[in-house]
Amino acid sequence: MPSDSQMNELRNLVSLLLDDLITDTQQVRLQHLLTESKANRIEFLQLTQMEALLHWESSDTTFAEETKNKLTTPVPFPFWMWTSSIAAVLVAMFGALSIFEASHFDRSNASDTSYNAPRTDLALTRTYEGTVADLSESKEVSHRSKPFELLDPYKLSSTAALDGLRALSSRHASPELGVIENHGLVKRWNRASLMSVPSENGILPFKGTEMIALQDLHIDVEANHARGIETVQVVDFRKLLKESQDGHPAVTVKAKFNQSFGESQEAAEFGISLQAFREANGEFTASSDLVFVHSPGDLDARTWNSLESTIELSEDTEFLVISLITSKEGPDALLANTCKYYSDDLEVTLIQQDQSVIGPI
């Protein structure tokens, strides 16, 4: 049975460990104590479990008197958020099923379908809270024989962006929608792994064994173009900007694009859209920082087209939404297109004002 003094020493070492202040020598001593006795291991587990509860519980309603005035502040792991997030996954599953059903319905009733009115890229700059309302409206519309509303690439990419912003704000990523990665002072919500496919349609990944499969293009007859937009990542700079005294970073995003062989006369254009956001009162608002670069691709499936975009973040930027765009303009855009589009080697690099670099991540 460990002595009181040993138990105190253990608690002190665990406290240092949990605060990331433990030295190498102290860590060796802690390992020794844990190896030495089962009672020490049980005490260690109790302390770490209590720590987990403290982080979790302090954001829960049981600690109401502390949280009642700070409901809009993001908190780690609130239980109700998890419940609602998993509920959202269930809703999303039904949504996905509806899209699937709608797309089948579309093919059989194509002649009855009315297409969306043309939009500009600036459609991405609106507040995303509004987009959710749009989406629920369009779900209703789909029952009135306008199912293409659900497949609008702007809405799909906006929904993904909102998922990412909400996940980062609440620190809860619904695993069905994306994962949160920690890169030191920067967090990133990333759905690239959910979009990844191995080599297919004659395209080999540029790097590694998988690449991002971009969505099929959505044809807009009135605007005379076909377009697909995929929000792939959302980067959270809040911690970096809070702790860094070096002003606001520039962010460079690089990606490579390719298209498979298919019945298409012309190559698509590829683009990267970077949109800055901030959060206020639980709502996400796009700032004026929007960068969109695009470049024509080629029909050679063996070569990857590189694209790079840089954005200087303004003072009020908290998040950056990264979207990949595939686009075709003109009459060829309206023809049957069996090409598939891919992206790979997506890299995000931050350059701070003192020229220190974070990434590429």
Added chain:
Amino acid sequence: MSSESISFEFSQKLVGLQKPLYAFVLSLVHNRSDAEDILQETNLILCKKSSEYNPEGNFQSWAFRIARFQVMAHLTKKRRSKICFSNEIVDALVEEEFDLKRFQRMQKALQICYEKLPEHLREIARLRFKEDSSLKGIAKMVNRPIGSISASLFRIRENLSKCVKIRMIHIEAESDF
């Protein structure tokens, strides 16, 4: 994964197990950001493998087994850059079976004990555990040296640990009664 494959029962069980899973992972990796990442990865794998789950089986032990694999993979990666616990210690810690009922008692006890913290310690606890502030940040906010904040956090954990142990005995006795 097919979108229809997660049953309501499965999602309910997954929601109910988030706190214990997080506590289990944190006990092995000791770093909150890492624990959050591993929990997310574990959730993702659990959802992907939901079709393999037998409703008659033990969901908790299945989920913990997957979390353990994720922790081991994480530690293997991390060992290359930083000192962390040896495999033997991690194995020994994992062998101490996670008692869900005991964990729930701890949760109740902690709620009571947290209320009993002296005001000055509770403010530090709020900044650290709720606001997720760094020690450096807290030191700046309350205008005290980092060493003093570290000592306060040690005292908070010690007070809570001792109080929770006593309370858990009462709670267990009440539930037996």
